[in-house]
Amino acid sequence: MTAQTSMLHIRVDDDIKDQATLALTAMGLSVSDAVRLFLRRVVVDQAFPLELKVPNAETRAAMLESRAMMAGRKARFATSDALFADLEKASSK
Numbered sequence: 434m435t436a437q438t439s440m441l442h443i444r445v446d447d448d449i450k451d452q453a454t455l456a457l458t459a460m461g462l463s464v465s466d467a468v469r470l471f472l473r474r475v476v477v478d479q480a481f482p483l484e485l486k487v488p489n490a491e492t493r494a495a496m497l498e499s500r501a502m503m504a505g506r507k508a509r510f511a512t513s514d515a516l517f518a519d520l521e522k523a524s525s526k
Contacts, residue, residue, distance in 0.1 A: 441468065 445453075450464070457467050474482035488496065502508065510516040 443468075 453467070454464055457464060462470075471482060510519065
């Protein structure tokens, strides 16, 4: 016996939808699968399944830096090896 389903319509920025679709596809999920998982967690936990907080000053600065880098299409590191080397250096401090 199949459960009765209903249609859910939401409005999302086209760019966000496209980026989310790509990320979810890489995980083997559709956007519909992700929404169903999200709603299932709400039902099971009786809570919003993500931690929501007002970002502190350091996080806000990082967000602004990230947005500027994305807008300028400029990465902080030339290669992934450079990124990992910097992460290793920072974690050893």
